[in-house]
Amino acid sequence: GAVVSQHPSWVICKSGTSVKIECRSLDFQATTMFWYRQFPKQSLMLMATSNEGSKATYEQGVEKDKFLINHASLTLSTLTVTSAHPEDSSFYICSVRSTDTQYFGPGTRLTVL
Amino acid sequence: GNSVTQMEGPVTLSEEAFLTINCTYTATGYPSLFWYVQYPGEGLQLLLKATKADDKGSNKGFEATYRKETTSFHLEKGSVQVSDSAVYFCALSDTWGYQKVTFGIGTKLQVIP
Numbered sequence: 001g002a003v004v005s006q007h008p009s010w011v012i013c014k015s016g017t018s019v020k021i022e023c024r025s026l027d028f029q030a031t032t033m034f035w036y037r038q039f040p041k042q043s044l045m046l047m048a049t050s051n052e053g054s055k056a057t058y059e060q061g062v063e064k065d066k067f068l069i070n071h072a073s074l075t076l077s078t079l080t081v082t083s084a085h086p087e088d089s090s091f092y093i094c095s096v097r098s099t100d101t102q103y104f105g106p107g108t109r110l111t112v113l
Numbered sequence: 114g115n116s117v118t119q120m121e122g123p124v125t126l127s128e129e130a131f132l133t134i135n136c137t138y139t140a141t142g143y144p145s146l147f148w149y150v151q152y153p154g155e156g157l158q159l160l161l162k163a164t165k166a167d168d169k170g171s172n173k174g175f176e177a178t179y180r181k182e183t184t185s186f187h188l189e190k191g192s193v194q195v196s197d198s199a200v201y202f203c204a205l206s207d208t209w210g211y212q213k214v215t216f217g218i219g220t221k222l223q224v225i226p
Contacts, residue, residue: 001159034214043202043216044157093156095214100145100164100206102214106156 002028002098006105013084014113021079021108023094029074030096035067038091038107050077050094084112115140119203119217126193126224134188134220136177136203144205146170146179146186151200151219160188160201164208193224 003026013019023033031052036044048069049057056069066088068080081088089112095102119136126132138146145164149157161170166181175190186203203217 004156006156041219043218046213049213095157097212100208100212101147101159101162102206102212103159104149104157109154 001101002026002030002096002103004094004096004103004105006092006094006108008108009106010109010111012111012113015085016083018080018082019084019110021081021092021094021110023077023079023105025075025096028096028098030077030098031074032097033071033077034095034097034102035069035077035079036093036095038093040091044093047079081110084110086112088112115144115205115207115213115215117203117205117215117217120220121218123221123223126222128195128224128226129192130224132188132190132193132197132222134201134203134222136186136188136217138184138186138203138205140184140205140207140215143181143208145208146177147204147206147214148175148177148186148188149202149204149216151202153199157202193222195224195226198222198224 005024007022033050035047050071052071058064071077093107095104116139147162148160150160161172163170163179169178200219202219
């Protein structure tokens with residue numbers, strides 16, 4: 001299966017700052033990547049679908065101006081949480097799709113103070 | 114829309130006990146079905162999958178059969194180990210378009226020696 005990495009694995013930031021999370025597909029060229037958010041003891045919620053070379057598709061209720069997604073190449077997608085607030089603290093996970101299966105990155109733990 | 118229902122847990126078992134985690138789904142068409150496992154502090158790992166009715170996915174002693182008539186994909190293992198302690202997510206994927214994945218809530222399994 002595909003190997004997916006994320007950086008950083010964890011980040012702590014002050015309220016009002018912006019944080020960028022990188023998702024890399026290490027052995028597979030991914031035209032589509034997915035960004036999920038996971039709250040403690042809850043399931044994954046799809047935030048957006050990231051498309052290489054075009055705008056991301058956001059799920060209902062996800063603020064596109066707050067969660068900026070850039071899929072600049074076939075191996076890299078970034079999620080920027082702008083003007084972060086404590087309620088944005090969560091575990092963010094990206095994935096890539098290879099044939100009929102999604103492969104997930106290890107996740108990034110964001111804590112906003 | 115699509116949905117996945119699984120037992121919430123936690124499930125606590127003694128080592129070598131038999132495991133069943135129930136999963137049922139609602140979907141249009143013919144989705145692919147998955148079980149993912151998440152160890153503490155980590156992202157999701159694909160455990161097994163099945164892409165059509167009556168298929169049996171298996172891996173590491175775990176298995177699940179795609180039952181279209183009962184819309185179920187129950188996870189089983191004959192003899193659990195302490196190292197199997199994790200959260201298990203049942204999921205389904207559309208087989209068209211972006212192939213969005215819908216997750217169940219996750220079932221925490223704790224295996225005690």
